[in-house]
């Protein structure tokens with residue numbers, strides 16, 4: 148069965164970013180009949196912060212990196228910190244060779260305290276995944292507390308998730 152891997156770019160739980168990634172990932176899983184797993188940065192364990200290369204990671208962290216590389220779809224979610232993604236999230240992708248993610252379908256999402264930083268995805272996160280030569284959906288998902296992810300996605304948010312899934316289906320058809 149094909150597999151979706153969700154990566155949450157912070158360490159904390161509970162986390163609104165985790166909830167956003169879970170919502171997107173579960174909906175893709177149901178619509179495209181794929182299994183899924185979600186990791187946050189805490190799952191990478193104690194070796195992660197100081198590792199200078201993937202060789203220095205412990206077993207759990209190496210396994211997560213293999214899951215990312217072998218995933219059929221990657222769903223990324225980050226909290227906005229000072230108008231960008233957290234540095235420790237970038238550190239994870241610094242441990243991954245760019246060629247290993249080429250042509251992988253990717254969905255980008257972010258949470259923020261303010262709608263004013265919604266372009267963070269397009270100015271900060273998308274260029275990183277362009278560098279990795281991934282296939283990022285045109286639609287991305289930015290969520291603030293106004294979108295009520297705590298209870299149920301708003302109609303606007305639900306529409307964006309559906310649009311993302313439609314785009315993913317096209318990307319997957321191109322790969323198959």
Ligand SMILES: Cc1cc2nc3c(=O)[nH]c(=O)nc-3n(C[C@H](O)[C@H](O)[C@H](O)COP(=O)(O)O)c2cc1C
Nearest residue numbers: 162163164165226227228229230258259260261264
């Ligand atoms: C260090 C720090 C910097 C932040 N900077 C921004 C920012 O520049 N723009 C913004 O909209 N929200 C900012 N926030 C708010 C977080 O993006 C917001 O609380 C996020 O949704 C938290 O997600 P979480 O529940 O997964 O931690 C910042 C929060 C922290 C802790």
